[in-house]
Amino acid sequence: MTARLIDGKAAAAALRQRIAAQVARVSDLGVVPGLAVVLVGEDPASQVYVRSKERLAREAGMVSIAHRLPPTTPEADLLDLIRRLNADPAIHGILVQLPVPKPLDERTIIGAIDPAKDVDGLHPVNVGNLSIGGEGLLPCTPSGCMMLLRDTLGADLSGLRALVIGRSNLMGKPMAQLLVRAHCTVTVAHSRTRDLADECRRADILVPAVGQPRMVRGDWIKPGATVIDVGMNRLAPEPGQEKGRLVGDVAFEEAVEVAGAITPVPGGVGPMTIACLLDNTLTAACRAEGLARPAVAA
């Protein structure tokens, strides 16, 4: 059996198109959603991501402003910028690209963002609302994973066994919360988990997010399971190549023979993350301006 491929690139393009149509409607009402992306330092991968966030936000009709700060930026300066963005009525969403260079403190920085503009969904108020089912902003990568799961399995995921590998604040923990909200039976595995392969074999939904290239092997996967691979690992370049290949946390060639459906890397979860960022920015703009989210045909 060969697994169905879950095309995150196409799903993200479709979502961005729906968002663009909604942005056009609210723009007619005088509200142009504004996104500020803050990048501290010169990490090349982060620069690439920030550029594509800027470009895709503009393509959706939003205003997108990147703030690039030197790696030695004092924390007080960064907090000052965040305060100005919090107060700027043209900015509805603020994202500080992570990780931030040392000695900047991620928690202090995220905590300084107005929760209503926290389009990463990482501020403690949004994290709390996620856990109690309130109306916050959801973290982008887990939201994107849920959309791909529902596209694949249908809206109702209740009763399915889900295994999330990884317990980060950015991904593992919020993913587990969303799966619980969707009435799955959820297990969170991590570096101290015993018999990870056995845990995997019980999962109808498998979501590895650890950053270990090809860690999940084909014979760890329950036949027919849905695999959402959140890993983004750049391998060492082959001789004669400039850049190494991008692979996930799953040994794709093995897994594709066993799973029912699987996301590729690249072209799976990654593009959905950015589309969900735009979705959050539109949500934040509508809430800030007291507008209902315009309806568009799906």
Ligand SMILES: Nc1nc(=O)c2c([nH]1)NC[C@@H]1CN(c3ccc(C(=O)N[C@@H](CCC(=O)O)C(=O)O)cc3)C=[N+]21
């Ligand atoms: N505050 C914050 N929020 C984030 O959401 C955030 C962050 N910091 N720091 C870094 C990670 C990483 N991330 C990705 C987004 C899109 C792709 C993506 O579109 N990937 C493409 C290909 C990328 C390539 O070829 O290099 C794909 O998977 O098909 C990847 C990674 C967001 N992150």
